[in-house]
Amino acid sequence: MSAADGVVEAPTAPPRHGWRGGRSERQLLGWHRALLGLALPVGAALAWEVAVRAGLAQGRLLPAPSFLLATLADLARSGDLDLHIRATLARVAAGFALGVAAGTLFGALAGASGLARALIDPTLQGLRAIPSIAWVPLFILWLGIFEASKVTLIAVGVAFPVYLGTLGAILSVDRKIIEVGRSFRLTRLQLARRILLPAVLPHYIVALRSGLGLGWMFVVAAEFMGASEGLGYLLVDGQQLGKPAQIVAAIVVFAVLGKLTDALLVAASSPLLRWEDTAQRAVAAEG
Template structure:
């Protein structure tokens, strides 16, 4: 029995050891950062040490301001991401499944994709004002293109043999889409969702530059205008943590939904 327990504990120990390796580089950077500032090689005003950032983070947390900013930003990202991803799935499926639709609208989407995020800001302000609408629209634009591109690529890469097998078994167009095309394109869709969520966080900062009074983007602006580098760095750090947590959630869903794949390297088998 003891041998069985030890054998079962080994994969768990290996998994924790692998995760711990990911903390080595951040901890080393923080240690070097603290040392450099303590030795006055860099001005603490321009680059506050991690100990000062921890104090600022604690103050913002105690006052409730940080949680309020996080709540507003998370709500904006989730809403904008949901809108952009839903439109991307609908239009991506239409483009991927219909050569006529692809010839009609895909060239326009490719041109729109090349427009930088900040270029949308003045136009959205003119059209939608300074309320939530332009912010959500900008985030939705950021989330749209990764999902759209990956879904179209996933549908285009469906093996022709699978389609032929489905037709042999009498699947009509609707059933063929639901039972062949979409499941086969699911890995691409999930990759697109991860990329879209990542861009949604990036576009959030640009969105909250548009006359925002709350949110992590506003905290960045407030730190810049008041000359407080600690606020700027804390906001950047919180954005990084939130982005990593949301990506980890999608990775977990990806692992569960794609458990049927027989791939050469899995997360456990990778060196």
């Protein structure tokens, strides 16, 4: 109807581009961002390669990328690279699982109960300040030099950021949304599932990512404890035998595996956070 007929039509909203029809465009944008993320490391590697080949820098202590690739190829052909990667991945996975379980449990207890928080939080905050290397001799005395001590050390590194993230997420839940849930007469289980869990989950995922990063850092200290396999062993072996290429190659593999596992964690948790209405998701949806 027109305004002359006495009825004013509501203005139609402009069409949103990129929500359904722009799926391929969003995927293309994702690939562009991934390639953009490679620009810095690849550019730095190419610049160092050129500098070494032109004689502007010595490649003795920091070998050229081509020499690092040759070292990785040699390790792969001999089967050593696969052996060390699998050993390190197994330790990180086991330590991460144990650390997440412990950190989530204590964080949930401290967040849900003021009495529990007053009881355990000061102790955990003090233990959190202990350097990772300080745990090594104690765990060797308690658990020996085999896998138990290594996995335990990694679990300790993972547990503290997960604990802090879980505790902080629970304490930061807006009291008003809890009151809204109670006004709708939700049971405790419904309140936890429909309100508390969605409010806590984004911060908890960030805590898991922080814990995973520390797990990769702690595995190096863990594999210094008499390991005969693992990427940390490659570092020690390269240092003792004077092989800087092997040391840098192991560091590069650590970086790649850390990034890949973090990306897998983000991808696995992304379906759980689809309900979030954030500016970043709005931009991604619009392509």
